[in-house]
Amino acid sequence: MKSLKWVGLGAVILAIGAAMLTALNMGETSPVFVTGTITVPEEMRGDAAGIETLFVIINDEANPMPMPFGAMKERMPIDLSQPIPFFVTKESLRMMNPDAAPPQQMRVKVRIDKDGTAGVDQPGDLTAIVEHVSFGTKDLKITINHRVP
Numbered sequence: 262m263k264s265l266k267w268v269g270l271g272a273v274i275l276a277i278g279a280a281m282l283t284a285l286n287m288g289e290t291s292p293v294f295v296t297g298t299i300t301v302p303e304e305m306r307g308d309a310a311g312i313e314t315l316f317v318i319i320n321d322e323a324n325p326m327p328m329p330f331g332a333m334k335e336r337m338p339i340d341l342s343q344p345i346p347f348f349v350t351k352e353s354l355r356m357m358n359p360d361a362a363p364p365q366q367m368r369v370k371v372r373i374d375k376d377g378t379a380g381v382d383q384p385g386d387l388t389a390i391v392e393h394v395s396f397g398t399k400d401l402k403i404t405i406n407h408r409v410p
Contacts, residue, residue: 291350294319294363295394297401298344299371301387305405306341309387313337314377317347319354321364322393330364331356332379344402347371367394371403382409 301309317333324330331354338345351363368390375385382388386409394401 291352292363293397293399294349294351294354295367295369295396295398295401296346296348297399297403298346299389300344300402300404301341301373302404302406303342305387305408308385308408309337309341309373309405312373312375312387314374315345315347316370316372316374316379317349318370318372319349319364320368320370321361322366322368323364328357329370330354330358330361330367334379337373363396365396367396368392369394369401369403371405373405384409 299315313336315335315337317335319330319332321330333347333349333353333355335347370388370390372382373387374383376383387405388407388409389403389405391401391403
């Protein structure tokens, strides 16, 4: 009889442990839209000096509307001699329509934004665009290549 109690107790403990592990693994993990680095070429670093705002803007290539899927705003580092890492997830992205499904093919635009506000490019902003980026791409390399006149 005593051994039957121990077997029952052991089964209950195993069931509780399995339930706890399942509960811990049930948390929603945020998918990565895209990660990578942004390089500011030496010849453009003077134009970028003192600018404090960096936007990473995601457009759904399947959507013909010019409105972006979402954007992420970051603070610019002071040292521009090193690539700037970026990591876009559902939590870091301000989405225009939070209920929309993530785009499978994206256009990723980076803007070093002189006035620090969202919207269209303004004179003095520095930009770069990479098209045909698959959802979940890691280690995307973007080089700033345009100064808005």
